[in-house]
Amino acid sequence: MKASSVPKKKPTAQIIASSLGFLTIILLWIIISALHQNDIIFPGIISTLKVFFSLFQRGSTYFILLNTIGGLILVLVLSFLTALILSLISLKFPTFKSYITPFLALFKIIPVPALLIVFLVNFKQSFIPFLLTYIVLLPLVYDGLYGAFISINKDLIDELKITSKLNLLMIFKIYIPIVSKQVISTLLQALGLGLKVKVMSEFIAEAPNTIGYELSYGRATLSMDIVFAWSLILIVIVVILDAVLVNYLGKQEA
Incomplete structure (x- = not known):
């Protein structure tokens, strides 16, 4: 029976x-x-919504969103490229995977507050959220890409190796499309986690012109309506990302 004939x-x-x-x-x-x-x-719903809509009447709000969300996308791209290179090398040389596993495991288990303390002493406030988010996302994206690549049928990989040499064109035109479902799922999960980590680090490091800084300002001035309004914006962003993930996976399974 064809998949299209099965009632949804x-x-x-x-x-x-x-x-x-x-x-x-x-x-x-x-x-x-x-x-x-x-x-x-x-604060109540009405007062929060008033501040929520008033934020979008400020030009600085869009700059803050660009700084936080745009910075997150930049970090995600860098994490993806790094993880892609590491996963491909790991596939080619299993001993290399064994070599980098302790580093990635360290990134996973080291307490984020400990990293923040070290970074606050050694780096600029505006740079800390980028570095911390990169360290948190790299193991997640690497595990997703490596797991996706090793799930490709071995006979297909052997056939591709015979017909052509491994190069960037082959990776982006053949390998990634084959595992596109897993790759997109991994990236969207990384977006959700990265947003939380980046805003938290912005909050603690008080990185200027960021959502985390606005939350810190709201706390310092006891303006909880501002805190709730920015939190509502973050929730909307996460819900949109989750909807994109569900919609994509639904199309893949159709």
């Missing part, structure tokens, strides 16, 4: 469950803000 299940139950979950969050927000009755401690 209607995601009605999932949509209802997600809607109920969203409404529950809104209800909890209303209850908690009503209990406190103090926007300094826990």
Whole structure:
């Protein structure tokens, strides 16, 4: 039976469950803000939305978003290129994979606060979020790419080796398209994790003109509505990225 002839299940139950979950969050927000009755401690939905929309009327908001999100994309590209090179070398030379495994394992297990302390002493504030995010994302992207490449049918790889030599054109025209589903999934996961790490490091390092700095400013001035508004912006960004991931995986499985 062809895949196209199999009837698709209607995601009605999932949509209802997600809607109920969203409404529950809104209800909890209303209850908690009503209990406190103090926007300094826990701002309500209306005051948060007012600040949320007012942020988009400021030209500096778009520069801040570009600085944080654009910087994240730059780090992700660098992580992808580095991980691609390392994974290809690891496929060619298994001993090289054994050599870099301790380094990647160290990047995974070393406490982020410890890295931040070291970086705060040795690097500029504006550079720290980029470096920390790169260190966190590199092992994730490497594992995703290496796992995707080794999942390619061995007979196909042997045939490709016979017909042509391994080069950049062959990598981007043949290898990556074969494992595009795993690669895109890995990159989108890295985007979500990278956004959290970058904003957190911006917050602690107080990197200027970033979302993390705006959160730090809101905390310092007891402007919790600003903190909540920027957090809402981050949630919207993460939801969009998650929707892209679900939509892409759905098309691949169709």
